[in-house]
Amino acid sequence: MREMRPAAARVAPAPDRGRRAVLCAGAALAGWAVTARASAPDARLRERRALMGTQVDIAVQGADSVLLRVAVDAAFARMAALEAVMSHYAPTSRVAAINLAAGIQPVPVPRELLDVLHMAAGVSRRSSGAFDATIGSVGRWDFDPQAPRRPSDAYIREHLGSVDWRQLVLDDRAGSAYLRRRGMRLDLGGIAKLYILQQGLDTLRAHGVRTALVNGGGDVVATTAPQASAWRVGIRDPRSPARLLASLDLREGFVASSGDYERFFLRDGRRYHHVLDPRTGYPTDGPRGVTLVGRELQAVNGLGAAAMVLGTAQGRELIRGSEGVQGLVAFATGELWVSRGLREQLRPAGTQAG
Template sequence: EKPTAENTKETKIVSPLYGHNENGLVKREAVLMGSQFVFIAEGDNKIVIDAIKKATEAIRQVEALVSSWKPGSEVYLLNQHAGEFIKISQHTLHLLKLAKTAHKETQGAFDITIGAVWDLYPFRDSSKPIPSDLQIQEKLQFVNASKIEIDEARSMAKIPENMKINMGGIAKGYAAGIAIEVMKQKGIQNAAISAGGDTYLLGKKSTGAWKISIENPRWEGRSLEQFLAANMSVATSSDSKRYIMRNGKRYGHILDPRTGKPANDAQSVTIITQNPTLADAYATAVYVMGATEGLKWVEKRADVEALIVDANGDVHKSSGWDNVIGKK
């Protein structure tokens, strides 16, 4: 999918629009990976601006490697040369390994090889019809991330013929994690990066923790939950921004890799965990699972908490959610 700059702010940092060194915070915005990235950091003005610049450059480098629509990217080449081993960078290799891990951990609810099925839908081309069950089944046989082969010794990877990978559900989290590391190396101790529905927090402001807001998926601008947070990743998957309507039916852009059809058992899912890459992937996976199956999965993991809005608009929280956000 060729992304566009989206106004996706299902999870966001609540703060004024800080300018240069106002209240000790510097804010910058950039369109990266098809989303609006917001960087806010605290410290010496010159050091912070340089750190954000370097972080932005690092994200662009990752994007150039893992974009599925940019000719010449490593993911593009993997798709174009399906059935052959392709030389890849450490970034792409690491992302493929994480994607395979997330696929296994979620029993297939997260799968970067959904590309062949996703392309059947009119998410990019509105003139396309909704695919038939037969068309979906024909492409569904090529969806299985466990079949991605990785040769770490030679830094190469291969996907089966007719398979197509798309890093959309995991790459932003990975890139933001890389950006945070770059900023830490530049001496930044307190920063926040927001990328669409995902927020990554390093430390906290000198005036206190970062304030996070989760948007109501059916009421733009209305918050479901607000809380203070530091040193964590908060990722939201939702159908509130990206969907199409056909004959009165809503088709969200997040597909269930097990059926090839839009996941429809949730309106939004917010995940809290430490690793930004996995937060991104888990939010997608739990959205696909839905409230009942998703909460059962989250409760088995001590390192993950979730807030789920089910298909009826009812809110469900994992047992440790309120503890993590400081409401208990």
């Protein structure tokens, strides 16, 4: 999946009654200041590891510190195994095998990858192709400012016709995936990460953890036990990345981000960022960023990137028309649009993001 390099993160104490820990992490759009407040003296564990080209943080609390350690290790192992299946950079991944066999034959894939590919097809249908996992067909981009890489204009023109999500054939009975045209390539960077984070959270639950948060490059999934306080998630302002725009309390579900300011490089006077438009093969030139909040993975996954591709009016309507999803869109003009439901959840935030 597409490489992501967030800003540095920190764990630091914050003033409050009782015990509190604050976790701030950079992201494509948002820095998430995550606060866990316990009413009982439960054990707590926070750990960070490199996964999916970014830093993934897990924060858990529970009565048994040994159980928490086992659960966190199992969750990281589960996420690493799924990354090995879904990365288009790894030559041994199933995604790489699908790309290699494009136009030749279907490739057997595990159930988890089929689930992600079905999600990709679903958001492609909902957005009329504004999200398209076959965007990898126009070549590999690298947004590391120290060693940026972009396909040539000629390569993009030559391969843009191969960007077509409808040419991906999924066979649930055979457990296979097939790209119809030779030269087509999948890039699941816009849809696999949130699924993998959810699988990490599900692993924690399977080990008996009832209060947990998994944060990967600004995409957050969380759960809380009935007696525990909600997680506090702070949203970084894409117009001024050092500032927290607002915060919200999250008991169950997702906060997902897409944006243009964290991963980019400058070349020949132009700014290139990581959200690519399937219609052109180049970075989008619409909103600066999108934040989505929802309880269901399938409702929010991939929707932010699609909204950025669609632009101001259509992107806003896509969010409005998505059941169970609330959103915030930051426009290039500096304006903000916030859905009514999300506006009611947000709290002002005057603190600096770390």
